[in-house]
Amino acid sequence: MVARGRNKLLISLALGAAAMASASAFADDPATTAFPIVTLTEDAQPIPRSAGLPYAPRNLADRIVLTAGADTAREMAVAFRTDTAQATAEAEIALSVDGPTLGEKAKRVTGKSMPVDSSYGRALYHQVRFEGLTPDTVYNYRVKGAAGWSEWYQFRTAAAEDKPFRFLYLGDIQNGILTYASRVIRQAFHANGDIRLVVHAGDLVGQRDDLDHDDEWGEWNQAGGYNYAIVPQLPATGNHEYVDTLKPDGSESRRLGPYFPAQFALPKNGVKPVEATTYYVDYQGVRFIILDGTAAIDLGSMQAQTDWLDKTLASSKANWNVVLFHQPVFTCARPNDTPEIKAAWKPVFEKRKVDLVLQGHDHCYSRLTAEAGREASAKARADGTIQGPVYLVSVTGSKMYRLNDRTPWQPDKVAEATELYQIVDVEPKTIRFRTFTASGKLYDGFDLTRTDQGNRLSELAEPTLATRRCSGEIGPDGGACVASGK
Numbered sequence: 061m062v063a064r065g066r067n068k069l070l071i072s073l074a075l076g077a078a079a080m081a082s083a084s085a086f087a088d089d090p091a092t093t094a095f096p097i098v099t100l101t102e103d104a105q106p107i108p109r110s111a112g113l114p115y116a117p118r119n120l121a122d123r124i125v126l127t128a129g130a131d132t133a134r135e136m137a138v139a140f141r142t143d144t145a146q147a148t149a150e151a152e153i154a155l156s157v158d159g160p161t162l163g164e165k166a167k168r169v170t171g172k173s174m175p176v177d178s179s180y181g182r183a184l185y186h187q188v189r190f191e192g193l194t195p196d197t198v199y200n201y202r203v204k205g206a207a208g209w210s211e212w213y214q215f216r217t218a219a220a221e222d223k224p225f226r227f228l229y230l231g232d233i234q235n236g237i238l239t240y241a242s243r244v245i246r247q248a249f250h251a252n253g254d255i256r257l258v259v260h261a262g263d264l265v266g267q268r269d270d271l272d273h274d275d276e277w278g279e280w281n282q283a284g285g286y287n288y289a290i291v292p293q294l295p296a297t298g299n300h301e302y303v304d305t306l307k308p309d310g311s312e313s314r315r316l317g318p319y320f321p322a323q324f325a326l327p328k329n330g331v332k333p334v335e336a337t338t339y340y341v342d343y344q345g346v347r348f349i350i351l352d353g354t355a356a357i358d359l360g361s362m363q364a365q366t367d368w369l370d371k372t373l374a375s376s377k378a379n380w381n382v383v384l385f386h387q388p389v390f391t392c393a394r395p396n397d398t399p400e401i402k403a404a405w406k407p408v409f410e411k412r413k414v415d416l417v418l419q420g421h422d423h424c425y426s427r428l429t430a431e432a433g434r435e436a437s438a439k440a441r442a443d444g445t446i447q448g449p450v451y452l453v454s455v456t457g458s459k460m461y462r463l464n465d466r467t468p469w470q471p472d473k474v475a476e477a478t479e480l481y482q483i484v485d486v487e488p489k490t491i492r493f494r495t496f497t498a499s500g501k502l503y504d505g506f507d508l509t510r511t512d513q514g515n516r517l518s519e520l521a522e523p524t525l526a527t528r529r530c531s532g533e534i535g536p537d538g539g540a541c542v543a544s545g546k
């Protein structure tokens with residue numbers, strides 16, 4: 061069974077080819093469209109497993125992931141995994157002290173547990189919520205396996221008021237999760253102190269089919285390591301958090317895979333029927349709204365999500381509103397923009413003056429600052445005209461797609477065959493957005509400044525890398541692409 065997991069990328073490619081041949085209804089994946097896949101080379105395959113069961117659940121907790129509560133100043137939550145010998149969800153939380161006495165005044169908190177079956181056997185995922193916390197305060201927590209407690213993990217609650225902070229935005233991790241994406245995530249944390257949130261724009265792993273994907277979640281957790289346990293994660297679902305299914309009549313459908321709802325103890329403030337994958341979080345002057353593009357496009361929840369988006373933006377008292385989802389309004393790889401999302405959500409973003417729209421799915425980089433294309437955008441800035449929402453697409457993992465033929469004029473900056481991370485510094489009147497390559501070079505960025513009339517966008521005065529594009533031909537098997545530029 062584990063060996064089946066190792067072959068999943070090759071199998072996915074085969075499925076993609078089959079889907080192309082049968083004109084699958086799932087035309088949102090470039091494997092089903094005409095333009096080539098750039099990577100998925102041998103070098104991007106999962107790390108070979110050592111003998112035994114390297115990601116098997118154990119008698120100590122692993123896959124420990126912190127998530128924000130709806131009220132981030134007073135609530136956090138943690139999800140973690142054990143073997144079945146630890147039948148109950150147990151954690152301890154304590155105010156931080158500067159000596160080794162955290163256990164003395166720790167408070168026991170219990171939660172809920174749920175099984176997830178894989179080739180490693182049955183595991184239990186546990187979720188515990190820490191409520192009634194004090195704002196802007198450092199806490200420590202630990203979680204329990206049958207053999208004992210984990211180490212203490214430390215986090216700070218959000219301040220109750222607006223206060224500058226930094227967050228990390230990651231596009232699709234999905235492929236080469238441990239092989240390649242890990243260095244991007246680690247570089248982001250290594251080079252940028254005090255990251256307070258991480259937002260993921262979906263496709264955290266590859267899965268998508270009914271094969272065994274436990275190894276991918278093991279890699280995802282290993283790639284982020286303890287950073288996931290001490291910094292709250294805000295994940296959006298991508299199409300790869302869903303698995304394809306067949307209805308009794310033979311038509312295709314999708315259902316949410318088992319790992320996402322087990323791995324993330326998310327706020328329960330989303331919209332029916334997608335409460336498991338939609339939510340919002342207020343953090344020190346920013347409202348983050350997380351939508352589920354896959355369920356909106358394929359599973360009939362578009363209107364419900366659109367209404368909820370509008371209502372959640374209307375009720376926001378935050379300085380800034382950031383929306384996070386997977387399938388981009390403006391695509392950098394696909395032949396067309398995402399029509400359903402563009403028709404339903406873009407007008408809401410504009411009406412409610414959303415500041416940032418963070419997306420993934422296209423396995424390239426794109427920044428777009430105007431509705432009507434580059435000329436209008438550049439003119440708007442030259443005239444000092446007020447800026448509309450800024451649309452971003454980015455990618456963390458190793459799968460890369462070719463840029464489409466609109467990228468020379470539609471976005472303001474693009475990248476091809478480049479792994480990136482984004483550091484966003486938020487202040488009450490300014491957002492500083494910086495995009496870095498895997499090795500930490502500044503690739504793109506801008507400042508948004510709030511005025512009485514709205515946002516003004518400033519390009520960076522400091523030098524950034526020249527636009528990176530794939531040089532050379534792409535082989536019929538989607539051979540490796542070396543990007544031009546340093």
Ligand SMILES: [Fe+2]
Pocket residue numbers: 263298299300386420421422
């Ligand atoms: Fe995707």
